[in-house]
Amino acid sequence: MLNISRSRVQQCSLSVIRRLKSTLVIAEHSDGKVVPITLNAITAAKQLGNEVTLLVAGTKTAPIVSELAKADGVTKILSAENEAFKGLLPEALTPLILETQKQFNFTHILAGASAFGKNLIPRVAAKLDVSPISEITSIKDTETFVRTIYAGNAIQTLKSKDPVKLITVRGTNFAACNITGGNASEEKAPSCDIKNDVSSWVSQELSKSERPELTSAKRVVSGGRGLKSGDNFKLLYEFADKIKAAVGASRAAVDAGFVPNDMQVGQTGKIVAPELYVAVGISGAIQHLAGMKDSKTIVAINKDPEAPIFQVADIGLVADLFKAVPEMTEKIDSYLSK
Structure with a gap:
């Protein structure tokens, strides 16, 4: 006769619930401000019907965390500060995301379809041995997504059976979430050994204009x-x-x-x-x-x-x-x- 303690069953049940209701959004920020496409990615994450967690990595994350904590629909923010995250290089962020995924077991990991997201998501997907889903334009359900192919001349409906979905979100197809009314909790992201011998952040030059972005x-x-x-x-x-x-x-x-x-x-x-x-x-x-x-x-x-x-x-x-x-x-x- 199989003997399993009640506490063990409860732990397993909680693990399953957590597995079924967990989406991670990788926050993109620059010059101390949230990049707008992150707010579009949060809206997409909310449509999955899961609890939404944000990962904010960088050298000075406090202002970003404070702003995103008010985002509507965000449950938790994981923050990670390290000089290695300067410039948000994918080679440095990937180990952090892998360790975070190992601990929390998210079903979906999202980022905006910007240069940042396009660099990061395929790299993480390769490490997790799953196929990345690029530039989705709408969400049918937790496994089914719509994206354009052939330079936008055809629309593809894609169903993924991967245990974790790595997704970039086309910002123009999802409204930005409100940064009011939210009250997300904050905790430190899992610590990990970051070794980045491949690339290094040198500098960036920002063009300034009075015209809209x-x-x-x-x-x-x-x-x-x-x-x-x-x-x-x-x-x-x-x-x-x-x-x-x-x-x-x-x-x-x-x-x-x-x-x-x-x-x-x-x-x-x-x-x-x-x-x-x-x-x-x-x-x-x-x-x-x-x-x-x-x-x-x-x-x-x-x-x-x-x-x-x-x-x-x-x-x-x-x-x-x-x-x-x-x-x-x-x-x-x-x-x-x-």
Whole structure:
């Protein structure tokens, strides 16, 4: 006859409950502030119906922990401070996440589909011998997720039977969670031996602008090869400032050296879904459309009436951009001055 103590059964039951209701979100932060896509990832985590735990790692985590403790739906925050976490390098964070997973046995581990998440999640997935699930756009249930493939031209519904799901979340498809009303508890993350001989953090240079950040802006104005030079982007800057919009660019404009690559919108750039997207001098290659076609209203300005961008545009203007954009800027300026 099998003899198992009641306390042992209770421990096993608690372990199963914990296993079934546990999601970890890896918080991304920079310069003492939470990166907005973390809040989108929290919303996705809440849709799984599990308890949500955040992992905040870095050198000075107190302000980040204090801010995220108020996030709606977050139950617990695990904090880890170590000089090795400076710059949030994936080689340093992976051992921490593996040790955390070993102790808490999460069913899902999420991060935003930013450069940070795309570097980290596949590495952790490889160490756990599971398949990462990249850039989900919606959640069907705890095992079924939706994502785009073929540069956004097809939608895939994926079911994962892995014991732990490693997921990156496309921020534009999930609303940011509220940072009010929450009261998450804090505890130290599990300690681990961190050995990172592969990479080291040197420095970062942050570009500052009074315009909204590209991935979170409600209005975006993007330029393409049709602008002919970087100097001509000042037409877009003037127009964007009038409507308080962020400025983006197509890959063709970036490759031509008109603007820096952090302005690139598209499959290999940033994914945006603003209320208004204005495409100026952009032909509409599928790689670019993959990064902006979820925008609520798309306006296209191109002198070629056969440009593919008009197939997805809500409003199309066949005109010379060097005449149309200054005229639009002037009319908006005249309207605002009334």
